[in-house]
Amino acid sequence: MSGFDVGWSRAFAGRRARGSAGRFLLGAFLVLAGVLMLLPVLWVVLQSFEVPKDQTSVAPVWTPTQVTLGSYRTLFVTPFLLNMVNSVLVTLAVVVGATVVSVLAAYAFARLEFRGRELIFTLFLAALTLPSQVSAVPEFVVVKYLHLLNTQASLVIPALIQVIAIFLLRQHFRTIPRELDDAARIDGAGHLRIIRHVMIPMSWPAISAVMIITGQYIWNDFFWPELFITSTNRMTAPLALYNLESVTGGGPVGAVFAGLSVLCVPCVIAFVFLQRRLMEGIGFRGIAR
Amino acid sequence: MRSGVAVHGREEESVTVSASGKDSRRRRRWPPWRRGRVGGRQPLAAYLLLSPALALYIAFIGIPLVGIVVISFVQWNLISPAHFVGVSNYRAVAHDAALGQTLWNTFLFDIMTTAIHVVLGLGLALAVTSVRSRVVRYWARTAIVTPFLMSAGVVALMWSYIMAGDTGPLNYYLRQIGIHPPDWLASGTWSLPSLVIIDVWATIGFSFIIFLVGLQSVPSELLEAAAIDGAGAWSRFRKITLPMLSPATFLASVTAFIGAFEIFTWPLIDTNGGPGIATQTVLLYIYRDAFQNYQFGYSAVVSLVNVAILVSFVAVMGLLARRWVHYERV
Numbered sequence: 001m002s003g004f005d006v007g008w009s010r011a012f013a014g015r016r017a018r019g020s021a022g023r024f025l026l027g028a029f030l031v032l033a034g035v036l037m038l039l040p041v042l043w044v045v046l047q048s049f050e051v052p053k054d055q056t057s058v059a060p061v062w063t064p065t066q067v068t069l070g071s072y073r074t075l076f077v078t079p080f081l082l083n084m085v086n087s088v089l090v091t092l093a094v095v096v097g098a099t100v101v102s103v104l105a106a107y108a109f110a111r112l113e114f115r116g117r118e119l120i121f122t123l124f125l126a127a128l129t130l131p132s133q134v135s136a137v138p139e140f141v142v143v144k145y146l147h148l149l150n151t152q153a154s155l156v157i158p159a160l161i162q163v164i165a166i167f168l169l170r171q172h173f174r175t176i177p178r179e180l181d182d183a184a185r186i187d188g189a190g191h192l193r194i195i196r197h198v199m200i201p202m203s204w205p206a207i208s209a210v211m212i213i214t215g216q217y218i219w220n221d222f223f224w225p226e227l228f229i230t231s232t233n234r235m236t237a238p239l240a241l242y243n244l245e246s247v248t249g250g251g252p253v254g255a256v257f258a259g260l261s262v263l264c265v266p267c268v269i270a271f272v273f274l275q276r277r278l279m280e281g282i283g284f285r286g287i288a289r
Numbered sequence: 290m291r292s293g294v295a296v297h298g299r300e301e302e303s304v305t306v307s308a309s310g311k312d313s314r315r316r317r318r319w320p321p322w323r324r325g326r327v328g329g330r331q332p333l334a335a336y337l338l339l340s341p342a343l344a345l346y347i348a349f350i351g352i353p354l355v356g357i358v359v360i361s362f363v364q365w366n367l368i369s370p371a372h373f374v375g376v377s378n379y380r381a382v383a384h385d386a387a388l389g390q391t392l393w394n395t396f397l398f399d400i401m402t403t404a405i406h407v408v409l410g411l412g413l414a415l416a417v418t419s420v421r422s423r424v425v426r427y428w429a430r431t432a433i434v435t436p437f438l439m440s441a442g443v444v445a446l447m448w449s450y451i452m453a454g455d456t457g458p459l460n461y462y463l464r465q466i467g468i469h470p471p472d473w474l475a476s477g478t479w480s481l482p483s484l485v486i487i488d489v490w491a492t493i494g495f496s497f498i499i500f501l502v503g504l505q506s507v508p509s510e511l512l513e514a515a516a517i518d519g520a521g522a523w524s525r526f527r528k529i530t531l532p533m534l535s536p537a538t539f540l541a542s543v544t545a546f547i548g549a550f551e552i553f554t555w556p557l558i559d560t561n562g563g564p565g566i567a568t569q570t571v572l573l574y575i576y577r578d579a580f581q582n583y584q585f586g587y588s589a590v591v592s593l594v595n596v597a598i599l600v601s602f603v604a605v606m607g608l609l610a611r612r613w614v615h616y617e618r619v
Contacts, residue, residue, distance in 0.1 A: 023419075023420070023421060026416055026419060026420050027420050027421070027422055027425045029416065030413075030416055030417065030420055030425050030426075030428070030429040031425055031428060031429070033413070033429060033432070033433070034428050034429045034431070034432030034433065035432070037432040037433055037435070037436060037490070038432050038435065040447055040448070040451055040490070041435070041436075041447075043451070043458060044447055044450075056456070058455075058456055058461055059461055060458040060461060060462075100341075101341045101342050101345065102342070104338040104339070104341060104342065105338065105339050105341070105342035105343075107338060108334075108335045108336075108338040108339040109339075112332075112334060112335035112338070113332075113335070114332040114335040114336060115332065117335075120339070120343070123346075123351075124342075124346065127346070127350045129600070129603070130354075130596065130600075131547060131550065131551050131595075131596065131599055135350070135353040135354070135357065135592075136572070136575060136576065136579070136592070137357060137360065137575065137579050137585055137588050137589050137592055138352070138353030138354070138356035138357040138360060138589070139349060139353045140579070140580070141353075141356060141360070141367070141585070142348060142349065142352055142353060142356070144367065146348075157345075157349075158345075158348075158349040160341075160345050161342060161345035161346050161349055161350065163346075163350075166342060191334050191338060216438060219440065220438070220439065220440040220441060221440070221441075222440060222441040222442040222445075222553075222554045223441075223553055223554065226442075226557075227576075227580065237440075238440035238441070238442030238443050239442060241442065241443070241446060242442050242445075242446060242558060245446055253450075256446065257450075260443055260446060260447055263439070263440060263443045264439060264443060264447075267435060267438040267439050268431075268435050268438075270438065271431060271434060271435050271438055272431065275430075275431070275434075278434075278438075279434075279498055279501075279502075
């Protein structure tokens with residue numbers, strides 16, 4: 001992980017270090033900042049294992065008098081498991097589908113010549129500058145006329161066009177030496193084979209970064225599910241939790257805490273494992289703008 | 290446009306000729322009038338490969354963009370047929386006091402969030418890069434970015450409990466240290482700043498990473514040289530790091546600005562736009578007009594106004610950026 005710590009620490013190496021007290025304070029500040037950032041999550045997770053008496057106590061209980069899975073039992077009486085499956089399936093479908101669509105389009109933009117290439121590419125790029133959510137009204141109309149309202153397909157199909165992914169992959173494909181696909185073509189490979197055996201292996205880091213940022217966006221999205229999905233059984237997990245909370249007027253607090261924990265913890269774990277790729281993905285998206 | 294293609298073709302030929310000699314001559318792409326014959330089967334393949342993306346683009350980006358202009362001239366609730374009403378939606382929007390308040394809320398929220406994003410994101414990135422201990426670096430980085438990975442719905446629900454006036458842990462501890470805390474989300478004064486706090490907590494990770502990546506491009510030799518010449522920490526920061534970071538700063542501020550302008554989930558879940566309309570933001574307003582009051586034509590106009598305002602803000606930011614963003618490398 002040394003990729004991200006060049007800069008200042010190295011910059012100070014040539015010079016007598018700043019006072020070690022200052023450095024210690026900085027470290028202490030960062031440790032504290034991290035604790036403050038994660039404290040809300042910790043509080044929610046602890047709450048989810050507490051008995052109702054502790055959950056409703058005004059003074060936050062950090063050392064539960066009794067540990068119970070009762071909140072989780074209440075939560076999974078609702079179709080929350082189904083909602084989680086929905087979330088996973090929608091995310092997977094978008095990640096796979098959008099990556100395929102983007103790889104094909106990026107290859108066409110990067111390698112092939114055709115009339116209108118620059119125009120189409122410019123139109124695609126223009127879509128990047130428009131805020132996606134202001135298209136809520138017309139997109140709702142399109143989805144309604146395609147008879148997709150209140151289906152999972154309404155969350156998948158419109159998300160398959162990820163302009164940023166097409167753009168990033170096209171940039172990356174252009175850095176792959178052309179001799180490689182020329183050689184493959186002489187050996188009789190068609191475009192699809194070149195994509196599969198040259199482009200994808202050569203740009204796997206970029207593709208996986210694109211997959212992670214797309215997956216993160218879809219998994220966490222709240223707006224479109226809120227707009228399109230109305231039946232409880234078809235909701236994605238965060239929406240179902242909101243529904244549970246608002247319908248019951250904050251009744252089973254424990255169940256909501258349990259649901260929040262179930263949705264938080266995978267994020268933390270995923271981050272620990274995907275940290276590097278994710279940072280690259282975000283940095284990559286940033287630099288590409 | 291055409292010249293762009295031609296230039297590309299020329300580049301490509303020179304590369305292939307120098308690299309693989311005789312073979313590439315068969316695939317000459319210059320001059321352009323021969324291109325069609327040589328690469329004859331390419332356009333079809335290109336359109337085939339592009340067709341999924343193109344179809345999706347037309348259906349979910351192109352048609353909505355044209356559609357929203359059309360819808361803005363009709364009165365329509367999606368059930369009974371639409372009828373043309375000319376510019377009366379526009380006229381109504383111009384006299385909509387609630388929209389004015391909504392835009393003002395969004396603007397205030399946006400300015401506060403963007404400023405904090407830039408200052409705090411940069412500060413944290415500088416701190417993380419200057420600290421020695423790997424463990425501390427790893428801990429801070431993980432903690433700062435983790436909330437960014439959580440669903441907006443999860444974040445909003447979580448904070449509605451934390452900031453609850455009487456029962457929330459935040460106010461409990463504030464009372465413990467002798468502060469008389471406001472009823473954050475239900476208070477006319479504090480509800481918008483509360484949403485800013487939630488937003489910063491949830492999304493600071495993004496600006497933090499942008500600055501972290503940006504800091505890598507600051508050449509350490511430059512900082513070392515300045516240090517040897519006797520420049521203090523502040524002047525090195527002011528004269529070297531800050532100018533070298535200006536592209537990252539620009540990116541972080543534009544991204545934060547656009548993101549905050551589209552804010553929706555916190556006001557929906559945490560305050561429901563209230564109290565009154567104190568935290569009603571543009572997207573929530575559009576959402577309510579269209580999907581709760583079924584005024585699709587009206588909300589289309591509001592969307593267009595929203596886009597126009599956002600685009601002009603970003604354009605101004607882009608113009609101003611020419612004065613302070615440096616792209617040259619040392």
